[in-house]
Structures are given as structure tokens and as C-alpha cells.
Amino acid sequence: MxxxxxxxxxxxxxxxxxxxxxxxxxxxxxxxxxxxxxxxxxxxxxxxxxxxxxxxxxxxxxxxxxxxxxxxxxxxxxxxxxxxxxxxxxxxxxxxxxxxxxxxxxxxxxxxxxxxxxxxxxxxxxxxxxxxxxxxxxxxxxxxxxxxxxxxxxxxxxxxxxxxxxxxxxxxxxxxxxVDNAIWRGRVESYDKAHLVADMGLTGKVFLLVGRHVKRKGFDYFLRAWAEVPNHLRANNSVLMVGDGDESLRLRALAETLRLSEVRFVGAKHGEELGKLYAAADVFVFPSLVDVWGLVVNEALACGLPVLASRYAGVSQELGQVERAVGVLEVFDPLDIVGFTSLLSKWCQNDIRVDPKHAHALVERLxxxxxxxxxxxxxxxxxxx
Known part of the structure; x- marks a missing residue:
């Protein structure tokens, strides 16, 4: 033929x-x-x-x-x-x-x-x-x-x-x-979360952000919103910021100016190294200002994490409307610092837990x-x- x-x-x-x-x-x-x-x-x-x-x-x-x-x-x-x-x-x-x-x-x-x-x-x-x-x-x-x-x-x-x-x-x-959902899921399931968090010196809930450090990714809006979270909530929790780029120095300086000692910049990570950080995290935050999609959200969901996703990204416009998204993916406006701060404060509470199976179910259609x-x-x- x-x-x-x-x-x-x-x-x-x-x-x-x-x-x-x-x-x-x-x-x-x-x-x-x-x-x-x-x-x-x-x-x-x-x-x-x-x-x-x-x-x-x-x-x-x-x-x-x-x-x-x-x-x-x-x-x-x-x-x-x-x-x-x-x-x-x-x-x-x-x-x-x-x-x-x-x-x-x-x-x-x-x-x-x-x-x-x-x-x-x-x-x-x-x-x-x-x-x-x-x-x-x-x-x-x-x-x-x-x-x-x-x-x-x-x-x-x-x-x-x-x-x-x-x-x-x-x-x-x-x-x-x-993304390859099975690969990402396998990467986190190989770790003991309690031991991993202890080894990394993390406390409370761990908020994870992943992406290139460029202005349109909205990381500076996250830092400003996080700074407004009440001290007693913020100090008992941890933030991991993964990535590098033109904005890295400015973001580090902003975190220092805002006295965000619980925010840790870990540089760019890929593959198994990134999977280790997904395994240590409790909540994934995606504050992008412009994004046709946002594949890191797929990765986070495949790793069983709940996601806070910007309304300006394609992924939130598609998955945010799915019934299974309730309690797993919350859509917010990163430009609304007051609303963003309120959302972060809510997720700092220890009583909010999401079954990883619900996150897996949301992303399995992709x-x-x-x-x-x-x-x-x-x-x-x-x-x-």
C-alpha cells in the first residue's frame, strides 16, 4: 500500500x-x-x-x-x-x-x-x-x-x-x-512524604510554584499576595519557588524586601528532581498572567496535588468548568491581590485536604x-x- x-x-x-x-x-x-x-x-x-x-x-x-x-x-x-x-x-x-x-x-x-x-x-x-x-x-x-x-x-x-x-x-x-500522567504519578509515589519534608526542613503546608521567572508568569503577584497573609498562618507554612529566568534576581529581592523568610528559591528543576518537589508539596499555585495552557498544572494534578490556577490560563478555562474540579482546582484572578490573599489564607488552614485520586481523575481525560x-x-x- x-x-x-x-x-x-x-x-x-x-x-x-x-x-x-x-x-x-x-x-x-x-x-x-x-x-x-x-x-x-x-x-x-x-x-x-x-x-x-x-x-x-x-x-x-x-x-x-x-x-x-x-x-x-x-x-x-x-x-x-x-x-x-x-x-x-x-x-x-x-x-x-x-x-x-x-x-x-x-x-x-x-x-x-x-x-x-x-x-x-x-x-x-x-x-x-x-x-x-x-x-x-x-x-x-x-x-x-x-x-x-x-x-x-x-x-x-x-x-x-x-x-x-x-x-x-x-x-x-x-x-x-x-503530559505523561503515569510517569509523573510514579515519580511522587516512590517517596515517603513525611521523611522527604523533614529532610528538606519544610514546615506546615508546602505551597509549590513552578515556571520560568519571567514577568508574565505572575510570581511577583504571588509574593505580594503571600505577604498579606496573616503572620500566624504564613510563618507556619512553606513556599518552594522552582525556576529561573530574567526575573529571578528581582523576585528574590522582592521576597527579601517583604521579609518572606519562609519562601525558598530552589532554581530550575526537571524530571526526577522536580518530581521530588511535587512529592513534598501540598498545594500547587499557578499565578500566570498570560498562558495558552500551563502544562505544569497537568504535572501537579498527575502528582495528586490540588491546584490554584489563574483565570488567564487555558488550563483553568477548560478544567475549571469540569464537575470533578470542585475542591481540586480553584480558579482565581492574580491581579486581585485581596482575593488572592484570601484564597492563600484559606489553603493555609490545616483542615483542608484533597484526596490525590480526585486530582488524578481530573487530569486523566488529558x-x-x-x-x-x-x-x-x-x-x-x-x-x-
């Missing part, structure tokens, strides 16, 4: 995306090629070994998006394709799947018209994260979205955003923003198979279009 030639266009393949493309690569009916706008070395190591990835030459410029509604900015790569059009014409795909609404997808559209093949776009963008886009970006989306045959939306908030541009509901297929099925569905629809 002749294999269908499928071109996937993106910047990089990271570890949490790799299982999806490994499954597609294992589909014997498909001949998959992944065209990257960034050098292969920037992708996951195992992806470099296992996946048919190809670096399509491009200029990668730094592009800043200003989110005035939350007074923050986001720095991303803007890929300017150099050889992509020729690489696609040489590969002769029967379906092109392009991730994002930028110049790469514009080239993908041109190639799809030349070769008369369907174009599918994938997107993580949600309404809140798109509030800072420029007029040019919006115009490009207004042009591209009607031209695509199908869409892969990473989460229901992303699907809702696509529909604001007129994408028909029948053409939008939802993927799951997922897994790789949902996304693998979505990609296969879009590919099959494109091939029969």
Missing part, C-alpha cells in the same frame, strides 16, 4: 510533544516528515533520534508581544522561512499541517495552492493570549484561517478562539494539552491518545477531501 506523504511544520519538537509524533511515525500508512524552523539541536534529544525531522533553513528573529491588559510582555521566535517552499515542493506532500499563524504558515498556504493539497493549521492561541497581537498579526490570521481546510486546536479554549475567526465547528478538532486520534482524524479528512 502506498503511504500518504504528510508534512508537519513547526519550530521544534519538545519532550511533551514527542510521543504524539512517534505514534504518527509508527502509522505504516503514513510517510511523515517534520520540517523544523529551528536547528535540530533545539528539539528533544529522543525526538532527534526517533523522528524524521528536517531543518528547513530560516531566520529566527526575537519578537515581542506586549500584553497591556496585564502589564507584561512575551518574547518568542519569529521564523522567517528561507528554503521551506522548495523543501515542500521537493517532498510533494499530500497534506500539509502547519503550527502557528505566521510566515511559516503563509509559505505553507502558498505551497498547498501550488500543489493543490489541503492545508491544516494547528494552534494553541486563546483569546487572552491573543489580546496583545499586532494589527499585522490579526490581518494575517484573518487571511490564513479561511484558507485552511481543517484545524487542530490544543484545548477547547483554543478551539473557541479559532471560531472567532469564522472557523466552522466541524473543521476544528481538539487535541489534548497533555492524554496523548486524544491528540494522536485528532491528528489521524485531520489527516484522514484531508486525504478524502
Amino acid at each position: 502506498q503511504q500518504a506523504r504528510i508534512a508537519v511544520l513547526t519550530n521544534v519538537i519538545l519532550d511533551y510533544r514527542r510521543p504524539i509524533f512517534e505514534a504518527l511515525q509508527g502509522n505504516k500508512s503514513l510517510y511523515l516528515r517534520i520540517f523544523l524552523s529551528s536547528p535540530l539541536s533545539e528539539s528533544d534529544r529522543l525526538a532527534q533520534i526517533n523522528l524524521p525531522m528536517f531543518y528547513s533553513k530560516a531566520f529566527n528573529l526575537r519578537f515581542r508581544t506586549f500584553h497591556k491588559h496585564v502589564d507584561s510582555e512575551q518574547v518568542e521566535k519569529l521564523a522567517v522561512p528561507i528554503s521551506l517552499i522548495w523543501d515542500l515542493l521537493d517532498f510533494k506532500p499530500q497534506v500539509i499541517i502547519s503550527g502557528e499563524f505566521g510566515l511559516r504558515s503563509l509559505v505553507a498556504y502558498v505551497a498547498s495552492r501550488i500543489m493543490c493539497v489541503p492545508l491544516a493549521l494547528w494552534s494553541e492561541e486563546i483569546e487572552q493570549s491573543a489580546m496583545g497581537i499586532t494589527i499585522i498579526q490579526r490581518s494575517l490570521r484573518n487571511f490564513l484561517i479561511p484558507k485552511a481546510s481543517f484545524f487542530l486546536a490544543w484545548g477547547h479554549p483554543a478551539a473557541s478562539y479559532l471560531r472567532t475567526f469564522g472557523a466552522h465547528e466541524n473543521t476544528v478538532i481538539c487535541c489534548a494539552q497533555a 492524554h496523548f491518545n486524544v491528540t494522536i486520534a485528532a491528528f489521524n482524524d485531520v489527516i484522514n479528512r484531508c486525504l478524502t477531501k
Whole structure:
């Protein structure tokens, strides 16, 4: 049987995306090629070994998006394709799947018209994260979205955003923003929590925050809210802040200014080291001001933790509406310091406990198979279009 030639266009393949493309690569009916706008070395190591990835030459410029509604900015790569059009014409795909609404997808559209093949776009963008886009970006989306045959939306908030541009509901297929739930659950179950907490010198309830130390992650809002928690509650509990970045020194200085001696900065952690911190924690806090999703929330839930999640993140917009979220995931506004402080004070109380099984049940609906099925569905629809 002749294999269908499928071109996937993106910047990089990271570890949490790799299982999806490994499954597609294992589909014997498909001949998959992944065209990257960034050098292969920037992708996951195992992806470099296992996946048919190809670096399509491009200029990668730094592009800043200003989110005035939350007074923050986001720095991303803007890929300017150099050889992509020729690489696609040489590969002769029967379906092109392009991730994002930028110049790469514009080239993908041109190639799809030349070769008369369907174009599918994938997107993580949600309404809140798109509030800072420029007029040019919006115009490009207004042009591209009607031209695509199908869409892969990473989460229901992303699907809702696509529909604001007129994408028909029948053409939008939802993927799951997922991590390997079983791996994260296994990492915490290997520890004895009482011994771990004692060894780390932690007291009371342990509040955990994980993420890059950049302004849009909202860690400074957490510190200001935590400083307003009554002393008798705050002093008897602990805070672990995981991550590094441009804001690290400023955050440490702010904690010192506010005399938050119970706040401990532990630097960036990954894999088993991060799993150890999830095992020591009692509550996970995600105060992001701009986030298309927030996969650390998935990790925390898979580790059995209750989560306090910002209303500005895609994960809270999707999971916060689920019946199972009651008592497991609370949605709040990090810009409302009074409300944020009240929420933290409530969770400082010793009588609030959450069964880890309830957290597991909330995140179990988000897994790789949902996304693998979505990609296969879009590919099959494109091939029969």
C-alpha cells in the first residue's frame, strides 16, 4: 500500500510533544516528515533520534508581544522561512499541517495552492493570549484561517478562539494539552512524604510554584499576595519557588524586601528532581498572567496535588468548568491581590485536604491518545477531501 506523504511544520519538537509524533511515525500508512524552523539541536534529544525531522533553513528573529491588559510582555521566535517552499515542493506532500499563524504558515498556504493539497493549521492561541497581537498579526490570521481546510486546536479554549475567526465547528478538532500522567504519578509515589519534608526542613503546608521567572508568569503577584497573609498562618507554612529566568534576581529581592523568610528559591528543576518537589508539596499555585495552557498544572494534578490556577490560563478555562474540579482546582484572578490573599489564607488552614485520586481523575481525560486520534482524524479528512 502506498503511504500518504504528510508534512508537519513547526519550530521544534519538545519532550511533551514527542510521543504524539512517534505514534504518527509508527502509522505504516503514513510517510511523515517534520520540517523544523529551528536547528535540530533545539528539539528533544529522543525526538532527534526517533523522528524524521528536517531543518528547513530560516531566520529566527526575537519578537515581542506586549500584553497591556496585564502589564507584561512575551518574547518568542519569529521564523522567517528561507528554503521551506522548495523543501515542500521537493517532498510533494499530500497534506500539509502547519503550527502557528505566521510566515511559516503563509509559505505553507502558498505551497498547498501550488500543489493543490489541503492545508491544516494547528494552534494553541486563546483569546487572552491573543489580546496583545499586532494589527499585522490579526490581518494575517484573518487571511490564513479561511484558507485552511481543517484545524487542530490544543484545548477547547483554543478551539473557541479559532471560531472567532469564522472557523466552522466541524473543521476544528481538539487535541489534548497533555503530559505523561503515569510517569509523573510514579515519580511522587516512590517517596515517603513525611521523611522527604523533614529532610528538606519544610514546615506546615508546602505551597509549590513552578515556571520560568519571567514577568508574565505572575510570581511577583504571588509574593505580594503571600505577604498579606496573616503572620500566624504564613510563618507556619512553606513556599518552594522552582525556576529561573530574567526575573529571578528581582523576585528574590522582592521576597527579601517583604521579609518572606519562609519562601525558598530552589532554581530550575526537571524530571526526577522536580518530581521530588511535587512529592513534598501540598498545594500547587499557578499565578500566570498570560498562558495558552500551563502544562505544569497537568504535572501537579498527575502528582495528586490540588491546584490554584489563574483565570488567564487555558488550563483553568477548560478544567475549571469540569464537575470533578470542585475542591481540586480553584480558579482565581492574580491581579486581585485581596482575593488572592484570601484564597492563600484559606489553603493555609490545616483542615483542608484533597484526596490525590480526585486530582488524578481530573487530569486523566488529558492524554496523548486524544491528540494522536485528532491528528489521524485531520489527516484522514484531508486525504478524502
